[in-house]
Amino acid sequence: MSILIKNGRVITGSDDYIADVYIEGEKIAAIGKGLKINAERTIDATGKLVFPGAIDPHVHLDMPFMGTFSSDSYETGTLAALHGGTTMVIDFILQTQGKSLHHALEEWQGRSNGNCYGDYSFHMAVTDYNDETRKEIKEMINEEGITSFKTFMAYKGALMIDDGQMVQLMKEVKAQGGMVTVHATNGDVIDSLIAKHKAEGKLSPLYHYLSQPEITESEASGRFADMAHYTGVPAYIVHMTCEGALNAIRHATTRNQKVYAETCIQYLILDASLYEKDFEGAKWVMSPPLREKKDQEALWAGINQGLVQVVATDHCPFKWEQKLMGKDDFSKIPNGHPAIENRVELLFSEGVNKGRISLNKFVEVLSTNPAKIFGMYPQKGTIGIGSDADIVIFDPNEEHKISAKTHHMNVDYSGYEGWKLKGKCKTVLLRGQVAIDNGEVCIQKGYGNFIKRGKSRGFI
Numbered sequence: 396m397s398i399l400i401k402n403g404r405v406i407t408g409s410d411d412y413i414a415d416v417y418i419e420g421e422k423i424a425a426i427g428k429g430l431k432i433n434a435e436r437t438i439d440a441t442g443k444l445v446f447p448g449a450i451d452p453h454v455h456l457d458m459p460f461m462g463t464f465s466s467d468s469y470e471t472g473t474l475a476a477l478h479g480g481t482t483m484v485i486d487f488i489l490q491t492q493g494k495s496l497h498h499a500l501e502e503w504q505g506r507s508n509g510n511c512y513g514d515y516s517f518h519m520a521v522t523d524y525n526d527e528t529r530k531e532i533k534e535m536i537n538e539e540g541i542t543s544f545k546t547f548m549a550y551k552g553a554l555m556i557d558d559g560q561m562v563q564l565m566k567e568v569k570a571q572g573g574m575v576t577v578h579a580t581n582g583d584v585i586d587s588l589i590a591k592h593k594a595e596g597k598l599s600p601l602y603h604y605l606s607q608p609e610i611t612e613s614e615a616s617g618r619f620a621d622m623a624h625y626t627g628v629p630a631y632i633v634h635m636t637c638e639g640a641l642n643a644i645r646h647a648t649t650r651n652q653k654v655y656a657e658t659c660i661q662y663l664i665l666d667a668s669l670y671e672k673d674f675e676g677a678k679w680v681m682s683p684p685l686r687e688k689k690d691q692e693a694l695w696a697g698i699n700q701g702l703v704q705v706v707a708t709d710h711c712p713f714k715w716e717q718k719l720m721g722k723d724d725f726s727k728i729p730n731g732h733p734a735i736e737n738r739v740e741l742l743f744s745e746g747v748n749k750g751r752i753s754l755n756k757f758v759e760v761l762s763t764n765p766a767k768i769f770g771m772y773p774q775k776g777t778i779g780i781g782s783d784a785d786i787v788i789f790d791p792n793e794e795h796k797i798s799a800k801t802h803h804m805n806v807d808y809s810g811y812e813g814w815k816l817k818g819k820c821k822t823v824l825l826r827g828q829v830a831i832d833n834g835e836v837c838i839q840k841g842y843g844n845f846i847k848r849g850k851s852r853g854f855i
């Protein structure tokens with residue numbers, strides 16, 4: 396199959412020009428003005444933006460968590476992602492404490508293999524670091540193409556590792572050429588605040604927020620950065636929410652250390668006032684919680700200062716009946732919110748249209764940087780000759796509204812219900828196939844490939 400995309404405004408992390416893009420098979424084969432090539436299909440992109448498929452490096456599909464499973468399967472989640480311009484996701488495998496990494500990999504493969512519409516990869520969450528696990532790190536990197544290892548400094552008893560394990564893991568990952576990523580919040584302090592609030596009969600979603608004050612994140616982020624500095628491992632903090640955590644990595648730069656940081660779309664545009672809506676606040680119960688306006692400002696500035704390299708989602712949807720598990724106790728509300736379909740259009744509307752970030756920065760944080768940091772560049776993350784033809788054709792002027800009635804995620808509410816956006820994904824290509832065309836699905840379940848990743852491309 397060959398496709399010629401004519402006259403679009405091509406945006407990459409660094410460039411912005413009008414051109415034609417010619418695709419042969421799965422790859423971009425030529426880029427130029429007025430290309431005279433006969434293609435099997437021509438798409439007129441006049442007046443549209445043409446940018447690389449977005450990569451969401453932080454999603455949880457069909458994940459066992461807090462006594463239930465996140466409600467998007469690999470099928471529904473990757474399809475919803477494509478509708479919203481995200482052509483690839485990186486999901487998290489969770490090691491069960493007492494079992495091997497390979498055991499967890501097989502479990503996750505069992506749910507994902509053959510079920511994805513979009514391309515995907517995994518981070519491996521190491522929840523039990525020991526001599527056996529140590530041997531598996533090298534195999535994960537060299538044989539499975541899983542080069543990033545997630546750690547939790549919270550969720551004690553299920554996912555959290557202690558600092559001793561963290562340092563040992565970091566040393567091994569460094570030796571094997573991988574990266575350590577982290578959920579950086581102080582689990583002990585959070586657990587004590589949860590217990591205190593419960594003992595006082597304070598059980599509403601607001602107390603989820605009040606049990607995770609900013610200090611729990613800034614302290615853990617600084618501690619993680621210090622351990623990464625000591626071991627020399629490439630390090631990445633997921634879902635950063637606040638000024639304090641940002642300052643912890645700003646401090647790391649003073650000793651010439653780079654700690655990559657990811658924020659998520661919700662932390663840029665939603666704030667903690669939503670927890671004052673009684674139990675409806677459960678829609679936004681996630682960890683870390685939404686923060687204050689001053690934190691939003693700090694994060695937008697952090698993106699422009701190059702301290703925050705990625706805007707992800709931490710997509711971890713639960714239906715309302717699942718959220719109701721915590722009706723009488725905020726600590727039982729499954730943590731997470733849906734956004735996999737909305738991230739690109741929200742960031743365009745709230746970020747680019749409101750003058751907070753440039754178009755190039757938009758592409759950089761949604762696609763180019765995740766591809767570089769997680770070892771997929773230039774196969775993914777750019778529009779260049781030889782790159783996978785993962786392409787979004789985007790109408791910057793189309794106005795639309797977010798609603799659970801029209802979204803494709805398997806969840807019966809939206810955290811952004813009624814939000815009016817300007818800018819819409821019209822046609823989405825994945826490896827040279829039109830996957831979504833004006834809301835119509837044009838590929839089959841199973842088209843999505845598992846992408847083996849290489850080592851991180853180094854400092855950005």
Ligand code: URP
Binds near residue numbers: 578680682711730731
């Ligand atoms: O609330 C969240 N973030 N749920 C998913 C698990 C995690 O901590 O990323």
Ligand code: ZN
Binds near residue numbers: 578633682683
């Ligand atoms: Zn987390």
Ligand code: ZN
Binds near residue numbers: 455709711
């Ligand atoms: Zn997460």
